[in-house]
Amino acid sequence: MTTPRKPRGPYRKGLERRQQILRAALEVFSEHGERGSSLKEIADRVGMSQAGVLHYFDSREELLLAVLAERDALDVEATADVTSPGEAVARTAAHNARQRGLVDLFVTLSAAASDPEHPANAFFVRRYEALTESIEDGLRKAQERDTVRTDIRPDHMARMLLALSDGLQLQWLLNPGIDMSETIQAFNLMCLGPSGERDDATPETGSGDGA
Amino acid sequence: MTTPRKPRGPYRKGLERRQQILRAALEVFSEHGERGSSLKEIADRVGMSQAGVLHYFDSREELLLAVLAERDALDVEATADVTSPGEAVARTAAHNARQRGLVDLFVTLSAAASDPEHPANAFFVRRYEALTESIEDGLRKAQERDTVRTDIRPDHMARMLLALSDGLQLQWLLNPGIDMSETIQAFNLMCLGPSGERDDATPETGSGDGA
DNA sequence: GTCTATACCCGGATAGAC
DNA sequence: GTCTATCCGGGTATAGAC
Known part of the structure; x- marks a missing residue:
């Protein structure tokens, strides 16, 4: 040192x-x-x-x-220039869709590393801890601004976002036709605003950066 | 024969x-x-x-x-006696939480099988196709009954449910403390009713079968 | 610092005895 | 039907020459 x-x-x-x-x-x-x-x-x-x-x-x-x-x-x-957690995840998904190899490595390895004996186990455990916490923080702040619905616990939503991201990567590997970030955007829609704010036909949220 | x-x-x-x-x-x-x-x-x-x-x-x-x-x-x-798709997934999650080995097999293998050369690739591709379609059908019917919000496409919701289930299994393997079915129930809450029906404090939905 | 050679282990598949 | 023995391939790691 x-x-x-x-x-x-x-x-x-x-x-x-x-x-x-x-x-x-x-x-x-x-x-x-x-x-x-x-x-x-x-x-x-x-x-x-x-x-x-x-x-x-x-x-x-x-x-x-x-x-x-x-x-x-x-x-x-x-992911340095992120805005909201949901957007960040959607963006990452779009980015990943151009890196099949990396997605595969990640999906495969995180699964294998779920075995406590696996050399990378500690790495992934820590990784998810950190990610969950960081997303949860972002969501909590959004809830205070009333940008995100308040009737769902932020830790639950955070885990959902991560799970969604991982699960969609798997589905995409099996069927590259599906659009990961579009689906995540749909989820983000479901997370929107204070409960009463939305009425039946919600228009597209802005920031639709391609896919 | x-x-x-x-x-x-x-x-x-x-x-x-x-x-x-x-x-x-x-x-x-x-x-x-x-x-x-x-x-x-x-x-x-x-x-x-x-x-x-x-x-x-x-x-x-x-x-x-x-x-x-x-x-x-x-x-x-x-899963023979299922009711709504969301409930079915939540139930399965609760069941899986008692079968770590099987969860591990599934997560590991589906990841590995995402390689088109893998012997089980066709199996998993078909499996997800069938599951998605079946869940999508269930959701569509629920939308017609106004049991599920109609502003999200049923195919998106179906993929979300599956992704959620898979992703949570991974998170659970890495950290058995998290409650998969509780999180899925939270998601089901987000899928509820026609948009206006819900106000800020929605009480627990009935069917909370342990976890 | 980099190579070749090799020791060693483990897995799947095959041949042939019983 | 089941075993033992064997072959073959592939992997990691080590030894020793250059």
């Missing part, structure tokens, strides 16, 4: 290699899921041998966890 | 063995997911050798598909 000014030559090259491997691993895991991926293929993609990769990461498991952390960092970037 | 009166001795024993293996496989797949399960373990559990199991099923894949069909049949039984 001494924040070195500038790593010397050989050391720096090592770091670059690590990054390179990380990116390749992200790709490979994205395409085949965790269990379907091998060090060999990652190695091939970065142009070295399987043993070479293990020089940088020691074990496959270590690499997997590094990949997850990396993916999470990218995620945070992408 | 000639409905034989009564299979002779050796033949009958074979069928029993098959069933026995099927049950064991259901257990094992439930506990470890598809990729985590081996013929060896299934064989051990039923007290024979791996080769013995293959005498009845020829390949691992064949066994897997048989297990899925079996599970589906059990599912149909359990």
Whole structure:
């Protein structure tokens, strides 16, 4: 933890290699899921041998966890300019619909990691905790502004949003014809305003950013 | 398809063995997911050798598909006496909360099967098609009775219900503290009646069958 | 730092004895 | 019908040369 000014030559090259491997691993895991991926293929993609990769990461498991952390960092970037929780989720859905590999990785891995023995279990448990809490906060504030109905508990709505997002990803993988973000927008409609405000024909809410 | 009166001795024993293996496989797949399960373990559990199991099923894949069909049949039984789609889903959630292994199998396998090359892909594609359609029908009828709000498309609501169910199962696997059916009941509340009918404080809907 | 070679393990499937 | 033995493929990890 001494924040070195500038790593010397050989050391720096090592770091670059690590990054390179990380990116390749992200790709490979994205395409085949965790269990379907091998060090060999990652190695091939970065142009070295399987043993070479293990020089940088020691074990496959270590690499997997590094990949997850990396993916999470990218995620945070992408959702930096969010507005309301519901919109954020819809936006992310639209974005994901262009990244089938990543969706697959996430769905597969989060399912596999539900086993407490899985190396990524702690990662996902924490992830959902954090996401739920953050969405819940956003919803609570919206309720105070009367932007969101107040007769449903915000923690329930938060879990619904996350579940909706995950579940739709699965449905979309099985049938790419379905429109994830359109469905989420419909849900957002159901979350609207104070109960009395809406009458039978509610027009489209503004912000319909494509899909 | 000639409905034989009564299979002779050796033949009958074979069928029993098959069933026995099927049950064991259901257990094992439930506990470890598809990729985590081996013929060896299934064989051990039923007290024979791996080769013995293959005498009845020829390949691992064949066994897997048989297990899925079996599970589906059990599912149909359990949801025979349904009332409204939303209630049915909530009920199933409550039931699932006592069968962690099965939930895990389902979540894991449906994710893995989203790959078009996966042996169970067709099974799951069809399954979701059928489920969506059936729920959609139920909702449409409820809308005609004004039991369900009419400003949301029934196909969207149907997909939401399924997604909600799947997504909550994942969240529950990661954190068994959350209450799946309570959350689904909250969603059902959001689907209620013609828009004007509800005022700010809606009391609990009846049918709160534990959880 | 990177490779080749190899040890080791585990899974599925097949052959052949009983 | 069931087992043992075996083959074969694939994976991770390690040893040791360069």
